[in-house]
Amino acid sequence: MRQHDTLFIGGEWVAPAGTGTIDVISPHTEEVVGRVPDGTAADMDRAVAAAREAFDHGPWPRMTFAERAAVIGRLAEIYAAGQAEMAALITEEMGSPITFSNLAQAPQPLGMLQFYAALGEEFAQEEQRPGLFGPITVRREPVGVVAAIVPWNVPQFVTMTKVAPALLAGCAIVLKPAPETPLDAYLLAEWASEAGIPAGVLNVVPAGREAGEHLVSHPGVDKVAFTGSTAAGRRIGGICGEQLKRVSLELGGKSAAIVLDDADLASSMGMLAIASLMNNGQACVAQTRILASRRRYDEVVDAVAAMVASQPVGDPADPATGIGPLVARRQQERVEGYVRIGMDEGAKVVVGGLDRPYDRGWYVAPTVFSGVSNDMRIAREEIFGPVLAVIPYEDEADAIRIANDSDYGLAGTVWTADAEHGMDVARQVRTGTYGVNCFMLEANAPFGGYKASGVGRELGPEGLGGYLEYKSISRLG
Template sequence: MTDEVNTLSYDSLYIGGEWHKPSSSESLTVTSASTGLAIGHVPLSTHADADTAVAAARRAFNDPTGWAHWQPIERARALVRLADELDARKEEMARRVSAQNGMPYSTSINFEAAVPAGVLRYYAALLEQTPTEERRAGVMGGTTLIHRTPLGVVAAIVPWNFPQTLTFFKLAPALAAGNTIVVKPSSETLLDFALLGEAVAAAGIPAGVVNILTNGKELGEYLVGHPDIDKISFTGSTPVGREIAGRAGKLLRPVTLELGGKSAALILDDADLASNTEALFFASLLNNGQTCFASTRILAPRSRYDEVVGFYEALAKGSVVGDALDPATQIGPMVSANHRSTVEGYIQRGIADGATLVTGGGRPDIDSGWFVTPTIFADVDNTLAIAREEIFGPVLSIIPYEGDDEAIRIANDSAYGLGGTVWTSDPERALRVAKQVQTGTIGINHYLPDFAAPYGGVKGSGVGRELGPEGLAHYQQLHSVYL
């Protein structure tokens, strides 16, 4: 399992139901986060290729007998076929993702290899249960027929940290609703999307319904302003999300934005740390800390502050750091050398700002790759940069508080509001605290988004919701017929 993924080279793009020769001869090199070596090459998509992809999606959407006009049960069956094809490729998908972005294989096999098929099957089942029309008695003496219709062509712009999981948070409900889609992944994770194209073709999804481009931020900007795109769904940083929201606002184009986070773990004074070790690791250090919902601000009661610091110090020191493809690895590398430099810059800033470096702060004794030792800071004030800005690495800040009210105040004193956790032995107290935290999602003694529940953020963490029936509704428009 620790052998590197073989070098893979692709010379075509999956557009319009076929492998399409790109308009440029340029290519992108994909590297391994664990070794820094090249592991693949894919063609570089240009504006002309984007135009071709959008046009293919538009033809597929406008086809009077096509995807948008299929009966929901027919689309549901197609989604299940795609889920089956993804299942057949799940080990290879997990390997490709881990090799590229440094996600531990133990994580990618449970997320990148499993979540896409699970989300597809959830929406396939939901289609069979959700009528597209309802009749509503009016107050003006008549009845209204409310018809839910697809929006049209969707542009999905997805990041590198959970590339397949976050793609299917968009792709599954968009397709279920009858839309067609153009997917633009991050330039750090492209080999897995070639595999996705193979699965889409094998599942018999009609030509043009799913189209996949390659390139970086510039092509995403082009799609946002493309005149034939009907909706933008973006997951990424808050600054980029603000840019997209501004452009989409001028175009009166709907958007769903799932952005950054700086979530808090509220450890109450009766929390059982030892019994929740695995869940606490998952909530804060999943995917090497490269997780938007991670609870990276640890709020600890002063009465147990030293104990909490010691617990996280042991958690960090006990984590297995290594090659992302090794099944034993718990903390893999950062996605790139540039991102590692960013994380290390925050560590140095935390030290300079007066926080106490408990453990970590450097690089492990590994010859290659973009590794950062899991890092714990104590004596952190919530005003420090390491407590306010998204680091996106294995760096945790432990902040003291006195009483539940102060813990809630500190948790809410943030520009973000995506995730969060509450840790306590008292269920009623947990729920009372959780309801007061200003965030789109929060877990009690664990954190794991559920396919059936809306997922998204408040404040600087975004607008709109993914997953659940609410996620499907974001890819539909309402058509009222007054009878």
């Protein structure tokens, strides 16, 4: 078992203020695999003070972008050497299949570090512009102390969407990992210290909701970067709005995969399996609404059902596993509750249902519903598990209307033999990310959502901009 008795604050491993602990429980075995301190409001105060000191008086925000980029580059090298360790750790603590952890949970955060290290090499802190009465200097300065609050589903991916650009900008950070997945954050803290990131620039305090809200409300925090549920995002956005505090929110999704009539179902299903079932369905970008024309509806239902049924369910550490357990018992019960809701709404279970695959572990049966209309709860609410709803449409315009008929706007896909036409469809769907015959996120392109899927963008140069303040300086003479 991985036992941590300290918190990472001010560049040191320090004793917590309280005596509470957080047990990290394997979703596969239901056994405790780790234990960390349960951070308190006093711990958050200490972490913010350390970050404040590092930002207000330390060297990090006063270095050039290129100097900070060199340190981030060293962290990337350490991260690259430890990728396999990080992937295995995330699989252990939250049940992500090891194949997905090796594909995304560790490599994508590494890619973000590498991207921002390269971006910072030539990024200009000041830009000269001509003005009406003389030259204008536009200066980019770090926003200050950042509270980074991350969820459990892709913990390092979400951590790095915040930490990598915040580091390059020159900010100091207090990272609050989710109680379910704090172990990977400890490993990151060790690597950051080894890379030479100055004391207080990155602080790690695992904690629950109350201490997290204390951190959000703290007057010493200049910006909050949050990923999680839309309900929690509304609460955090409200607090930041009252304080006029900078905030970015990456929230939920209910993404639609539009299967056009010319799509080759045999070739599409392999990629759609990743797009819709990645990370056991615990992904905000998962394509959980499958839109099929009435002309090919039964054929698409059969293809989706066969694809889901073919996914091996089992031990997430086994490379043969396609779908592992959900992160916690409450998540298992939540997803099964939605399966009951779908059945009560009149949708038909084609694959899966309420029979659990195993007696031990927080597994649910991967499930496909047919006969779904877009006004059903299983089509409108984020389930966050391996549950897919196949929805019929009349024509392409109707498919686009259904895709846009959602409170969310985070992701989406279209599946077609004509990729150029797929681009036309992509331009009409109101989401922040989209895929034509695929779905992927790139470190050099912005990621975020429309509508209730969030506020702001992460990744790419746009993600760096979220951690900068812009100052205009006019000069005469």
